[in-house]
Amino acid sequence: MARTGITKDDVKDARQRLIDEGQSVTLDSLRIELGNTGSRSTIQRWLRELENDDSTLLQDEQLLTETIQTTVLQLARRLQEEALAKVEQAEAMHKTAQANWQMLADNLRTQIQDLTAQTEDLQRKLSSSEDSNKKLQEARQQDALTMAELSGENVHLKSLLATKDQHISSLEDKHQHARQALEHYRASVQTQREQDVQRHEHQIQQVQAELRLAQQTVMVKQQEASTLQAQIQQLTATLQHVETTSAQLKEQLGSIQTERRQLERQLEHRDTLYAELQKAFDxxxxxxxxxxxHVSSVKTQETTWLQEKAALTASLATQQQLWQQLSRSATAPAS
Structure with missing residues (x-):
């Protein structure tokens, strides 16, 4: 028996105080907690009985401890299930987000490929438009040179035509003067002949000689007139040819001007198309x-999801450790 008056309840209370304070339960710590009273054998005996009582309480299915143990196990199991549900939900959300991101990434990749192809096509069209524009400018310059040549040739033809007109006018004046001189000469010869016939019959031979001379002169004048007429016809034919050539050149000039206007319209259309292509390219x-x-934003969201998943995984691991500790505390006998 305990000679110092240490009871089983005293030892039980001291042991509970040590457990509450988180200290190990030993004979020395119990004796110090009891105020250094009681023998070691008495304390050890009461401690052994308390351990047997605890073992009996843990094994008795009718006692309240099993209810507490079941409650703790159920609570731990529920915590684990909730944690697993959250992790599964987070994983499902992450998989969904990853699938959406993958789909979006594929769509973006396809769009980027399409845009790259469109950009290359626009660049080819732009290059072709620049080549066409360059060719049109070269053709325009060539047309300008051709127009300048045709204008110079037209001026030359007009000058030649004016010269021919002046020459024809001069020939017509000469022909008119020759005809007037011939008529005047005929009139004067006739008058002189009548006067000579009336005045001097003896001068008939002289008048006849003069008449022959006048006839020869008339023949010469007629030959000159025929020559002038032939020249006039030749000049008229030349004038007609020049007029025909001038009309053809005018038609060619009109056609060239029409083509020039068409080329200018094509050049304006090319410039407009070039500006539209440049805007589409920009x-x-x-x-x-x-x-x-947007791809960078999606990658940032994926990084955020991964961080949340890691946090949930760490929380699940912590809850599993807590559940294991609770399970060991509920099942293991108190030492």
Whole structure:
């Protein structure tokens, strides 16, 4: 028996105080907690009985401890299930987000490829338009040179035509003067002949001689007139040819001017198309930049999901450790 008056309840209370304070339960710590009273054998005996009582309480299914143990196990199991549900939900959300991101990435990749192809096509069209524009400018310059040559040739033809007109006018004046001189000469010869016949019959031979001379002169004048007429006809034919050539040149000039206007309209259309292609190219570059920014945002969201998953996984591991500790505390006998 305990000679110092140490009871089983005293030892039980001291042991509970040590457990509450988180200290190990030993004979020395119990004796110090009891105020250094009681023998070691008495304390050890009461301690052994308390351990047997605890073992009996843990094994008795009718006692309240099993209810507490069941409650703790159920609570731990529930915590684990909730943690697993959260992790599964987070994983499902992450998989969904990853699938959406993958789909979006594929779509963005396809759009980028399409935009790249469109950009290359626009660049080819732009290069072709620049080549066409260059060819049109070269053709325009060539047409300008041709127009200048035709204008010079037209001026030369007009000058030649004016010269021919002056020459024809001069020949017509000479022909008119010759005809007037011939008529005047005929009149004067006739008058002189009548006067000579009336005045001097003896001068008939002289008048006849003069008449023959006048006839020869008339023949010469007629030959000159025929020659002048032939020259006039030749000059008229030349004038007609020049007029025909001038009309043809005018038609060619009109056709060239029409082609020039068409080329100018084509050049304006090319310039407009070039400006539209440049605007479309700038818009596509802006769309590519927006898509790249969106891809960066999606990658940032994926990183955030991964961090949340890691946090949930760490929380689940912590809850599992807590559940294991609770399970060991509920099942293991108190030492």
């Amino acid at each position: 818009a596509k570059c802006h769309d590519v930049q927006q898509l790249q920014a």
